[in-house]
Amino acid sequence: MEINTSATKVLVVRNDKLGDFMLIYPALATLKRSSPDIHITVLVPHYTADMAKVCPWIDSLIIDPGSKAPFSEQYSLFKDLRKQKFDAIITLYSTTRIALIAFLANIKYRLAPATKIAQVFYNHRLTQRRSRSLKPEFEYNIDVARKFLADFNYKEYDPPPPPFLKFETLEIENLRKVFHHGSCPRQ
DSSP states (O other), rough: OOOSOOOOOOEEESSHHHHHTTTTHHHHHHHHHHOOTTTOOOOOOOOHHHHHHOOOTTEEEEEEEOOTTTHHHHHHHHHHHHHTTTTTEEESSSHHHHHHHHHHHTEEEEEEOOOOOGGGGEEEEEEOGGGGSSSSSHHHHHHHHHHHHHHHTOOOOOOSSSSSSSOHHOOOOOHHHHHHTOOOOOO
C-alpha cells in the first residue's frame, strides 16, 4: 500500500542486543541510499549508543530506558517521541511497550514485523517468519526497510557492499601495534 505523503523524520528501533543492532547497518544503508534526505534517528539501549554514534547512516539517537525503567522514564520517552514529531517508525525488534508508546505518540506510519501481540499497535506490518531462520537476520531487516521504501514510493537502492563498519587506516595500524606488542591497557 503506497502512502501519499513523504517521510523525512524516521525513527528506527532495534533496542535489544548489541549484535542484533549491528545487523541493521545494511537496512540503514538501504534507507539512506534510497533517500538521502531522510533523517534517521535510532532508539537504542545505552550499551548500543557508541555503535550507533559511529554508524554513517544514523543522524541522531535516543536512548531507550528499557522495560524495567520506572514509569517516569517511560513517560519521558513518550514525550520525547511525541515532541520530535516523527513521520514514521520502523521497528525491527517489536515489543508491546515500544509499540504502545509509538501509537500514543501519534506517529502516523508505524511498521514492524507481523509477530507478537505488539503488532496490533502497528498500522503497517510485514509477515516474515523470522523464527524459521530461512535467511540471515540482516536480510530480514533489509526487507522491512524495503517495505517502508515501497510504501512511500522511494526508489530503492541496495546497501553498499560490506564491511559496514569501517575504521581509519591509522586507527587500525595503531590498534595492531598495541595488540601485537602486548601493551593492551588492562582494566
